[in-house]
Amino acid sequence: MSKIKIVNAKIITPDRIMDNGILLVQDGVISGIREEDEEGWNGEVLDAEGAYVSPGFIDIHVHGGGGADFMDNDVDAFLHIAETHARFGTTGMLPTTLTSDQASLLETFRVYEKTIGIHHDGARFYGLHLEGPYFAMNQRGAQDPRFIRNPDPAEYEPILKQYKHLIARWSAAPELPGALDFGRRVQEEGILVALAHTDAVYEDILQGLDCGYRLATHLYSGMSGMTRKNAHRYAGAIESCLLLDEIDVEIIADGVHLPEPFLKLICKIKHKDKIILITDAMRAAGTADTVSVLGGKTHGLDVIVEGGVAKLPDRTSFAGSVATADRLIRVMVYEAGVALTDAVQMMTSNPARIIGVDHHVGSIELGKDADLVIFDDNIHIKKTMIKGRVVYES
Incomplete structure (x- = not known):
């Protein structure tokens, strides 16, 4: 079972940009969207380094x-x-x-x-x-x-x-x-x-x-x-x-x-x-x-x-x-x-x-596939993910 936690992200949700947000992905699906971290995570952690996380x-x-x-x-x-x-x-x-x-x-x-x-x-x-x-x-x-x-x-x-x-x-x-x-x-x-x-x-x-x-x-x-x-x-x-x-x-x-x-x-x-x-x-x-x-x-x-x-x-x-x-x-x-x-x-x-x-x-919503893009302020792509799997990384 694959688990990814994306931290330090500006998450573009359907209604707002969540500053310093946390996005959880389990088996290629978005399983959590949070503003506060939790202890005890036993999966991979991906630091967005303050970049935007957008739907693909x-x-x-x-x-x-x-x-x-x-x-x-x-x-x-x-x-x-x-x-x-x-x-x-x-x-x-x-x-x-x-x-x-x-x-x-x-x-x-x-x-x-x-x-x-x-x-x-x-x-x-x-x-x-x-x-x-x-x-x-x-x-x-x-x-x-x-x-x-x-x-x-x-x-x-x-x-x-x-x-x-x-x-x-x-x-x-x-x-x-x-x-x-x-x-x-x-x-x-x-x-x-x-x-x-x-x-x-x-x-x-x-x-x-x-x-x-x-x-x-x-x-x-x-x-x-x-x-x-x-x-x-x-x-x-x-x-x-x-x-x-x-x-x-x-x-x-x-x-x-x-x-x-x-x-x-x-x-x-x-x-x-x-x-x-x-x-x-x-x-x-x-x-x-x-x-x-x-x-x-x-x-x-x-x-x-x-x-x-x-x-x-x-x-x-x-x-x-x-x-x-x-x-x-x-x-x-x-x-x-x-x-x-x-x-x-x-x-x-x-x-x-x-x-x-x-x-x-x-869109970034619970239960949807983790098809995601991470980009900087100039919209330069840092990572592209499909169902939680990184397919491109700059």
Whole structure:
């Protein structure tokens, strides 16, 4: 029976920061949260040295890192990405696909299934995030236009039948022909439906919401804003998602995709419970690479990395980020002016709730898994723990 006592810690709980707190972990589960020590402890003692102890970060939109991409369709790539992001505080993630040909997507399912149950020192996988291929061509961003198409039951029904247990969320554009039926079917299978790479206006978003589209994939990126038709103004997807309380929004808070004014605007309009931080990281995250590939090595798109972000070589579009979770927290605190507790919530309990794993992770509470991050005042990661086991130490 493993027992760990973390002492001299600033523990970030759901309602406050507990200074000089004590956290007890038994068999990978949080068994005590205290402000005063007790005699007679017969387990391991870990001194946090005055650093913060936070719930582990949960990234529900991540494509790669450490030089690998999930669409390399290789088990070692999956595990390497998970280990790379654990170095930056991520303890759980949704491996994310890109718009691709059908054969590549089916191979991703098969490879992901092989990773389940493999012991590794990286972030836990909570299911796949399928980003595409049902997108608006005008809002494709760095998604490969060769593979963008409308929802087709002949395509997605066999996927749901065989692989629904592997899918946590699916992103699509709700205004496309067949997208509302698609949303209803995906939701029926207990899969989170998100709106993404969309030219939808307010009326489309309302219809989508009724059919399960309740998360906005990387708000502002690949998303319509206010538009005119016959001289009349129509609210685009951006304004609609900010306005509608029923929709959660995820944001790439790297300070580049969304500079300071946008981050502050989102935080001013949306409640802190409805904002989710994501990296949208591609394979160059966690490396010093200046030239990379977005997507699988075989069919991916060439990109360059400069100014802290990945771009298409002609610089017409960003191509995923090179951010890691710790950077998101730093940007939100030091650039957007968000309280540390709120920024942590946006990277822990909020994503845990929307993908349905908040019963066992996402916050420091009795009985939850000891997926924890210890970081200093500059949000530099000192330790990452998964179920009480240290998987990274600086």
